[in-house]
Structures are given as C-alpha cells and as structure tokens.
Amino acid sequence: MNQQDQPTNEVKATQPSVGRLAVPVWIFIVALLLGYRGCVHVDQAGGAFAFDARIYGPYRTPKELENLQPTGDDGGYKKGEAQYQIYCAGCHQAGGGGTPGVFPPLAGSDWVLAEGPNRIIRVVLYGLAGPVTVAGKSFNNSMPGLGEALTDEQIAQVLTYVRGSKDWGNKATPVTAAQVKAARDAEKARPSGKQFSQPEIDAIAVQ
Amino acid sequence: MNNGPFLFLGSFVALLLSWLGLVVVPQVQLRDLQPVKNDTTGKYYPLQRLGLARQGAEVYRANACYTCHSQQVRQEGYRFRAVLEKVGTNETELATALMKLNPRWQQSDAELFAQAEGEALTDMEHLTLQQKASLEARFDSTKVSEYGAKLRFDFIPTGADIEVRKWGVRASVAADYLYDDPLMLGSQRIGPDLSNVGNRWPEAGWQLHHLYHPRTKVEGSTMPDYRFLFEKRRIGAAPSPAALQLTGDLAPADGWEIVPTADALALVAYLQSLKVTEALFEAPTTVAP
Numbered sequence: 001m002n003q004q005d006q007p008t009n010e011v012k013a014t015q016p017s018v019g020r021l022a023v024p025v026w027i028f029i030v031a032l033l034l035g036y037r038g039c040v041h042v043d044q045a046g047g048a049f050a051f052d053a054r055i056y057g058p059y060r061t062p063k064e065l066e067n068l069q070p071t072g073d074d075g076g077y078k079k080g081e082a083q084y085q086i087y088c089a090g091c092h093q094a095g096g097g098g099t100p101g102v103f104p105p106l107a108g109s110d111w112v113l114a115e116g117p118n119r120i121i122r123v124v125l126y127g128l129a130g131p132v133t134v135a136g137k138s139f140n141n142s143m144p145g146l147g148e149a150l151t152d153e154q155i156a157q158v159l160t161y162v163r164g165s166k167d168w169g170n171k172a173t174p175v176t177a178a179q180v181k182a183a184r185d186a187e188k189a190r191p192s193g194k195q196f197s198q199p200e201i202d203a204i205a206v207q
Numbered sequence: 208m209n210n211g212p213f214l215f216l217g218s219f220v221a222l223l224l225s226w227l228g229l230v231v232v233p234q235v236q237l238r239d240l241q242p243v244k245n246d247t248t249g250k251y252y253p254l255q256r257l258g259l260a261r262q263g264a265e266v267y268r269a270n271a272c273y274t275c276h277s278q279q280v281r282q283e284g285y286r287f288r289a290v291l292e293k294v295g296t297n298e299t300e301l302a303t304a305l306m307k308l309n310p311r312w313q314q315s316d317a318e319l320f321a322q323a324e325g326e327a328l329t330d331m332e333h334l335t336l337q338q339k340a341s342l343e344a345r346f347d348s349t350k351v352s353e354y355g356a357k358l359r360f361d362f363i364p365t366g367a368d369i370e371v372r373k374w375g376v377r378a379s380v381a382a383d384y385l386y387d388d389p390l391m392l393g394s395q396r397i398g399p400d401l402s403n404v405g406n407r408w409p410e411a412g413w414q415l416h417h418l419y420h421p422r423t424k425v426e427g428s429t430m431p432d433y434r435f436l437f438e439k440r441r442i443g444a445a446p447s448p449a450a451l452q453l454t455g456d457l458a459p460a461d462g463w464e465i466v467p468t469a470d471a472l473a474l475v476a477y478l479q480s481l482k483v484t485e486a487l488f489e490a491p492t493t494v495a496p
Contacts, residue, residue, distance in 0.1 A: 053236045054489040056380050058284045067336060068285070068362055068491040082344035154347065 063167075075174040076153070080161030083154055087146060088162070096168040102141060104134035107168035116207030117159055117175040121183040124155055127195035145193055152180040237381055243487060252485040255386045256477070263477025266470045268391060270433070277393035278402040280483065282378030282490075283366035287339040289331035294324045295356030304349035304356065308342050327361070334360070362493050373407075374400040375483055377490045383483050398430055405482040412452075414475040415467050420457055436471035439463055 043051050052062055059065050067078070085094065088106075092098050096107035106112050111134055112120055127145035131138060146155070156177040163172035242251040256264060267273070289308070294301055302317035309330055312320075334342065339360050346358050368374045379402055384390055408414060413424060419437055421428035437451070442464050450464040459465055467475075486492040 051236070053240075053381075056378055056489055058282055058378075059489070064336065065488060065491065067340075069488065070486070070491070070493075079343070079347060082340050083347070085340075086344055086348075150348075151350070 075176075076157030076160050077164060077174070078161075079154075080157035080159070081165075083150070083158040084161050087150070088158065091143070096162070096165060096170075100137075101139070104132065104137075104139045104141075106162050107165070107170060109134050112162055113170060113172045114206050115172075116205075117163065117173070117179055118183065118206055119201050119204050120159060120163070121155065121175065121180055122187065122196055122201065122204060124150075124159065125180075125183060125187065126190065126193070128197070128201070129195040130197040132198045142195065145195060147184070148192060152177040152184065155180045240382055240385055242385065243382070245485065252487070253383060253385050256480050259473045259476035260480040261477075262469075263473035263475065263480070264387075264391075266436075266474040267477055268389070270474075272401075273391040273393040275393075275395060275397035275430070276399065276401045277396050278400065278481070279379045279392050280375035280377065280400060280402050281366055281368045282364050285362060285364045286332075287334040287336070288361045288363060289328045289334065289339075289342065290359045290361055291320065291323050291326060291328055291356075292359040293355055293357040294321050295351065295354035297351070297354035297356075300349070300351045300354055301356050304346055304351040307345045307349065362491065364492065368400065372399070375403040377483070377486070377492045379483060380487060380490045382487055382489070401478065401481055402483045403481065405479045406484060409479060411472075411475050411479065414478055415471060416451055416453075418471060418474070419451055419453075419465065423453075423457070433471075436468055436474065437465050438468050439465055 054062065054065070059068075091103040092106050093103070096105060098105035104111075111123070114120065123143070125145055125147035127143045129142040131140045133139075150158070156175045156179065159175040159180075163170055164174055242253055244251050255261075291305075298317040298321045299314070301320050302312070302314050305316075305320055305328075306312050306314065308328075311330065331342075343358070343360065364377045366378075369376060383402070384392075408417070417424040418433045420432050420434075421430040439459055440463065442462055446464055447466050450466050453459065453465060484492065
C-alpha cells in the first residue's frame, strides 16, 4: 500500500470539476477546414467524384453523355475512336501516351500534329521502322502498315480522331478519305508492306 | 440555463450549414442554367408558360394536384439495340459482316437477314455502350457498306417509369423546371406522374370530361370529381359548344348543360403544356441514325 491509498481526513476546499471540452475548439475548426479543403481537392481533381451540374443519374461522367448525343457529322471522329481502340491502342495506349522508350506517343506528338496529314497518312498506310525522334525523344521500333487492313475511310476516321482527340489535347485538322486516297495513289509504285523510315518521311511535303 | 450563448451558437451553426448546403450551394451550381436551342427545330427549350397555361399552374397549385401527382420521371439506365436499317445488295457479304457481330449466326441465315430490313436484330437488344462501340467498329471494318448495308443503333433510356408506365421518354432534369415557380414536383404517386401528360392526353375534351368525372375516361380511377370547376346552367338560345357530352346518370336534366369554368379551361391548358420530350445534353432521348 502506498501513501495515496491511505484514507485521509482532509476535506478538499473545492470539488474537482471537468471542463466543458477536453480538447481545444480550434482543433475542431482546423479539422473542419482541412476536411473541406480535401473535399474541394477531390472535386476538382476529377475522376468519379468530380461534380458536374449536367450529370444526373443514371449517367456518371460527361464523357459518357457525349457518347450518347445525337451523331451529327463529326467527320468520323467517334468512329475513329472505336477504330483506334482496336488497331492502335495496343501499342500507343488508350490515352495516346505510348510507352516511354518503346512506343512513341501520339498525344502532343509533332508527327501527328503536323500542319497537314500527308506524312502521318503514309505512316499508317505502310508502317514505320528504324530510329525515329518523336517529341524530342528517340525510339527504335517497327510499326506494321495498315494500308491493306483498313479502307481509306477508316484511315481517315482514325487519323481524324488521333489528330483531333479532345481527350489528349490534340487540335490538328481532320483527315478526309480523299486525302488518304491521294496518298495511296502517290505511292502506287511502293510495294505494299515496305515500311517508311524517318529520312524518307522527312522528304515528303507536310501538306 | 448556464450555456445559453453556447446553445444558441450551436443551433445557429446547424441552421447555417443546412442553409449553405440546401440553398446556397445548389444555387451556385445551377444558377447558370439557360434554355438551350435545338439545332434541328431552331426552337428553345424550356419556354415560359404564357396566358391560359400560366393561369392553369395557379389552379393546379390551388387544388393541390401535387398531393397525388408527381412531375418527375425517373430513369434507371439505358441500353442500345441494333437495327438493320438497310440490307444492301449483297446478301453473302451482309451475312459475313453480321457473323462478326454474333458467332451464333451463320452464313445460311443470309436469306433471313435479307428480309430483316428495318428490324431490330435478335440477341442485340440489350447492348451496353461498350458492346455497342465494339460491334459498330467490327461492322464498319467489313466492306459491306460498299453494297449499301447499314446498321443503326437505337439508344433507349430504361426504367419502370419509362418502359412499363410509359410516363416519359427520359429522366427529368433541373432544366425541365427552369420556369416553374413554385416547383410542384409532388412527393406521392397516388395518381400517375404528370410531367408528360400533355403528350399522353393532348385533347382538351378528354381532359375536361376526366376532370368532371374521371371514371368516364379511366376505369377504376380513384381521383375525385372536380365538379366545382364546372358550371351547371340553363341552355340559352342555343346549346354551348363547350358543354360536356355526358350520358346516363351524369347527364343534366333537359334544358340544362354543364360547361367548364375559366379555371377548368386554364387547368387543362396547363396540363396540355406539360411535355418533357426534348433531348438535352444531360438527358438524351435517342441517338438519331
């Protein structure tokens, strides 16, 4: 038994009392403010939690709604997006970012965003091989040509999507089937499947 | 009452937060709503109610129609359905193209496909957005369009309100109520939803007879008669063209007729103005081919 447990006859002058709050109020206020800031951040960072006054259930994202709008003449943009997912996204990725060091990016690529689609049409038609420089980075890989597999229209659609993809921030002019046909005719002498190299592409007029 | 100021502050903060969340934040989010122009028809939606329809909204309010009727269509989801719009000239190519969409179909079905112009394809009636996109791309990757064949994908909003009860074609959204003041959304559905009643029962005569005695138009209706919106009066020099055509027990005595009052006509004009079919960005109705 220690000293404290001894009964005592002393009468305390005042009774012990409990304060109203064991924790200072300002801690709650700071926590609330931090929580609020966190919610604002999640809201602005996008993703599934982002608030958009145009979204009502059962729809979830603006992107989803865009896909459901009546299809006016979008120059084949939406169809191109579907083609892209089938033929291109395997290497260049759904977001157009490519794979660093292996597959060049299409988003923000100087090849894609050239003033005219002349060169990029030929890349899709015949493919591309050997060392290339895209957006300041070097790549050395082999892309097969898709000229046999796709029609002029499909190539035009997929390039319209790649050059104008709103998701990637690309804003180059759309491509028409006539432009693809013109490129095919101009390269008639070229054996199908013979891939282009960077020097050959550079020799071709941009527009 | 030692903690008076503290309690006051607490309840004040509680009220302040609800006011912020229920009034201020929605106001900030939705204050920029504007009527939108339909590029096809050149008309704006929504439009303000004018004249009789506007007065009718007051009659609707005064009679508390919103107690039993809601004005809000719910939508649970959406789907697509593939329709063979044109079969084109080459049956074999078409069958090959369609076999890419569904492996269960066979080349021997070519003749069936050739007769299916304008029809929805079986097994292709509940497509998701992803399925639709991949089927569309697969169909496009064939050369069948050179022979004039065309596949269309119908967009269909789904939900019991839309498909079973047929109360509307899409979900109701904030823009639909832009000019409604006060908002009479309703909270109970003792009667059917009225957000689209102007399309369902467009005739004024139907509405008037229904208001006078709902059972004449809808069997087993539990809606009360709104006879005080009508006037029973002696036929003057000639019967009024607006008089109700009533038979049996409801028919007034000879020399008398039942005519709608101004309130009844206004209410009917309001009901006729209730139409929610316009496609909006936030509430698409159908994707045009």
